[in-house]
Amino acid sequence: MRRWLPYPAMSLFILATWLVLNQSLAPGHLLLGVILGLVLGAAFGRLQPPPLRIRDRRRLLRLGAVVVADVIRSNLALLRILVAGRARAVRSGFVTIPLQLTDPYGLAVLACIITATPGTIWMSYRAREGLLLIHVFDLVDEGEWVRTITERYETPLREIFE
Template sequence: MRRWLPSPPLSLALFVVWLLLNQTLDAASLLMATILAVAVPLLTQSLRPATARMRKPGTALRLAWRVLIDVLESALQVAGLLLSRRSARIHARFVEVPLKMRDPNGLAVLSMICCLAPGTAWAELSFDRSRLLLHLFELEDEAAFITLIKERYEAPLLEIFES
C-alpha cells in the first residue's frame, strides 16, 4: 500500500480538493482525482523531509497555544504601530538568530511560526542550518528578541523533534 500511496493523508486531501474545485462527481472528475491522488505524492516523495515522530505531545500543545497567543499579540502590536506611527519612526531590520536545531521538520515548523506572526518574516537559513535570518517590522531590543525565539520556540521544538 505504501508503495502506491506514500502519503495517504496527502492523497486523500488531493482527491477531495480536486472534487471540490470541480464541483462534480462525474466519472471524469473521479478518475482525474484518483490519478492526482496517486501520482502527485509519488512524484513529490523525494521533496518531503523524513517522517517526524511526535515525541512530546504535551510540549507540542503548549507550543501551539503559545504561538496562538503570540500571533494575536503580534497582530495587535503591528496594527497599533501602523495606526499610530509614521513609517520613518518604525525600526524595521534584519536579525540573525543562532540555532541549535538541525532537524528539517523542526526547522519547517519554526519557519511557519515565524511567518505566522504579523511583522516577522523568515528571510534565510544558513547552509549549515546554524543561523536564521529574520526580518522584523519593529525591533528595539535585538538580544531580547533572540532570547525569545530561542526559549519560546526553539527549545520546545528541540524537545519535540530532537530529544
C-alpha cells in the same frame, strides 16, 4: 500498501483538496480524487523528500495554537503602530539568533512561523554555523528576541521533530 500509498497523509490531503475544490461528495469526484491522490502521492515520492518523523503530535497542535494567537497579536501590534502614525519613530533592525535546530522540516516550519507573523521576517540561515538572521520591525531589545524565538518556537520544534 507501501508501494501504492507511500505518503498516506499527502494523498489524503490531495483527496480533501479535490473534494473541497469541487464542493461535492459525488462518487465520480471521490473516484477522481482517490486516483489523483494515489498518482500525485507517488509523484511526490519521486522528489525524494527527507524522512519526516513527528515525535509529539500533541505538542505540534499546541504549537499551532500558540502560532495562531501570536499571528493575531502581532497583527494588532503592527496595526496599532501604523495607525498611530508612530511608524516613522520605530526602530527596526536585524537580529542574529544561534539555532540548535537542524531538522529540515523543523527549520521550514520555523521559517514559515517567523515570516507569517507580521513584524518579523526570516532573512537567511547559515547551516554550518547554525546562525539565523531575522529582521524585526519594532526592535526594542535584541536579547529578548533571541529568547522569544528560542523558547517559544525552537524548543517545541526540536521536541517535535528531533
